[in-house]
Amino acid sequence: MLLPTLTLLTCFLLIVTLLPISNHTHWLIRGLDFPRLQIAIAAILLLIFQLIVLEITRPSSLLLICVSGFCLFWQSWWIVPYTPLFPREVKRAEKNSQKPSLKILTANVLTPNRNSQALISLVKQHKPDVLVTLESDQWWQNQLSVLEDDMPYTIKCPLDNLYGMHVYSRLPLTETETCYLVEDGVPSMHASVRLSDRVRVRVHFLHPSPPSPTENPESQERDAELIVVAKSIADSAQPIVVTGDLNDVAWSETTRLFRKISGLLDPRIGRGMFNTFHADYPFIRWPLDHLFHSEHFTVKSIKRMPSIGSDHFPLLTTLVFSPKAIPENEGIDASAEDRSRADEIVEKENVSKSEIPQPTAHAK
Template identity: 55%
Template sequence: MSELVIAGFTAIIVLMTVAPLSRSSLWWIRGLDFPRLQIAAAGLLLLAAQLAFLDLSEFPEQLMPVATAACLLYQAWWILPYLRPYPNEVRLTPAPADNDRVRILSSNVLMTNRNADALIALVRQHQPDILVTLETDAWWQSRLDVLESEYPHTIKCPLENTYGMHVYSRLPLKDAETQFLVQPDVPSMHAMAILRSGQPVRMHFMHPAPPSPTENDESTERDAELLVVAKSVVKVPGPVIVAGDLNDVGWSATTRLFRKISGLLDPRVGRGMFNTFHAGHWFIRWPLDHLFHSRHFTLSFMRRLPNVGSDHFPVLVELVHDAAAGASQQGLTADDEDKQAANEKIEKEPVRPSDVHEPEA
C-alpha cells in the first residue's frame, strides 16, 4: 500500500513539474509557475519517504526517487536566483544622495479592507517619494486624499472591480496618462517623474488581471500587457521603472521573458524572494508585487513592510540614480527565440507596443 501511495504522490510531483514546460496559457497550467518553492519542499519530503520506505533493489521503484530528484532540481533551478548565495543583479549603494534617490512604496490594499489608517501610518513612517496603491476604490481614495498636502502630484483611477489604482507623489509627474491597454476595466498608469536632481524617470505602474477560474481562463491578457510594456521600454535611453502587482511570480517563464525583452533588472535577485501574497498564509506565499528598473539605478534598500489588513504585504524600495555605477549591471538577455515567443503572446491580444503611452518631461 505504501508503494502505491508514494507512486501516486510521485506522479503528482512529476505532473506539476512537467505541465508548465508547455507553452499553454491555460490558467491551471500557468498557475503551476507560482508554487515552485512549495513543490520543491514537497519533493524533498517525498524523496525522503521514497528512500525510507521503497525497496530500491527493485527496478520500477528505483525510478521514483530518480524522477523526484529530477523534479526537485528543476524547481530549485527556477528559485535559486532568489536565494541569498546567488550573485546580486543590482549593486548596493549605501548612503545615497537625497537628490538622486527615489523611494517607492507599493501596496495592494485589498479593496474590501477598511484599515486605511494602517497604510497611511506606514507612509508617514517611511516617507516614500511615490505611493502606488492597487485595488483602491472611491472609499480608499477618500481616505488616501489626506496625503495630498504632502503628495500633491497624483494619478487617480478609482474602480469598484478590484482594479482601481492610485499614485500619490512628492515628485512632479509629467505627461501622466491612465490607459486600458488590454482589458477595458483593467488600467495601467504611465508618467515621467522628475527627481530632485532634475532627472526625468519614465514610470509604468501595472496590475494586469491574473489567469484564474474567476478572472481569465488563460494568461494571454496578462502576458500581452506585460510584454507590450517590455517592448516599449527596451530602447528608451533614459531611466525606467516598472512597478505594481503583476499577478505573476519572479521565477515564472512570463516574468523572465518580460525581463529579457525589457532589459530591466530585478533588485531581488540574490537578496531574497520578498514574498508578498498571501499575507494571511505563511505556507503559501509568492512574490506578486514587483519593481523592475533600468541599469541607470542601483539599490539603496528593499523591504517587505508589515501587513495593513490586506492579503498582500506592502513593499518599499529605494533606488539611486547613478548611471555610471549601474552601467556594469547585467540582467537577462533575449535571444531570437525569446523575441519570437514575445511576439506570439502579444499577437493573441489586440494591443501593440506602440499603444503604450510614452511620457515626456
C-alpha cells in the same frame, strides 16, 4: 501498498512540474508557476521518505528517487535566484550616497479592506517618494486624500471592480496618463517623475488581470500587457521603473520573458523572494508585487512591509540613481526565440507597443 502510494505521489509531483513547461495559457496550468517553492518542499520531503523506506538497489525504487530528484532540481532552478545563494543582479548602493534616490511603496490595498489608517501610518513613517495603490476605489481615494498635503502630485482612477489605481508623489509627476491597454476596466498608469533638475525617470504602474476561473480562464490578457510594455521599453536608454501587482510570480516564464524583452533588472535576485501574497496564509505565499528598473540604478533597500489588512503586504523599495554602475549590473538577454514568442503573445491580443505612453526621461 507503500510502493503504489509512493508511485502515485511521484507521478503527481512529475505532472505538476512538467505541465508549466508547455506554456499553455489555461489558468490551471499557469497557476502551477506560483507554488514552485511549495512544490520544491514537497519534493524534498518525498525524496527523503523514498530514501528511507525504498530499496535503492531495485530499479523501480531508483526510478522513483530519480524522478523526485529531477522535480526538486527543476523547481529549484526557478526559485534559487530569489535567495541569497545566488549572485545579486543589481549592485548595492554606496553607503551615504548623495545621489538622487527614489523610494516607492507599492500596496495592493484590497478593495473591501477598511484599514486605511495602517497604510497611512506606513506612509507617514517611511515617507516614500511615490505611493502606488492597487484595488483602490472611491472610498480609498477619500481616505488617502490626507496624504496630498505631503504628496500633492497624483494620478487617480478609482474603480469598484478590484482594478482601481492611485499614485501619490512628493516628486513632480509630468506627462501622466491612464490607459486601458488590453482590457476595458483594467487600467495602467504612466508618467515621468522628476528626481532632480537633472534626472527624470519614466515610470509605469501596472495591475493586469490574473488567469483564474473567476476572471480570465487564460493568461493571454495578463501576458500581453506585460510583454507589450516590455517591448515599448526594449530600445530605450532612459531611466525606467515598472512596478505594481503583476498577478504573476517573479519566477514564472512570463515574468522572465518580460525581463528579457525589456532589459529591466530585478532587485530581488540574490536578495530574497519578498513574498507579498497571501498575507493571511504563511505557508501559501509568493511574490506577486514587483518592481523592475533599468540599469541606471543601484539598490539601497527592498523590504516587505507589515500587514495593512489586505491580502497583500506592501513592498517598499529604495533605488539610487547611479549611472556609473551600468557596467556592473547584469540582466538576462533575449534570444530570437524569445522575441518571436513575445511577438506572438501581443499579436493574439492585437495590442502594439505604439499604444504605450513613453513619458520623457533623461539623466544628465
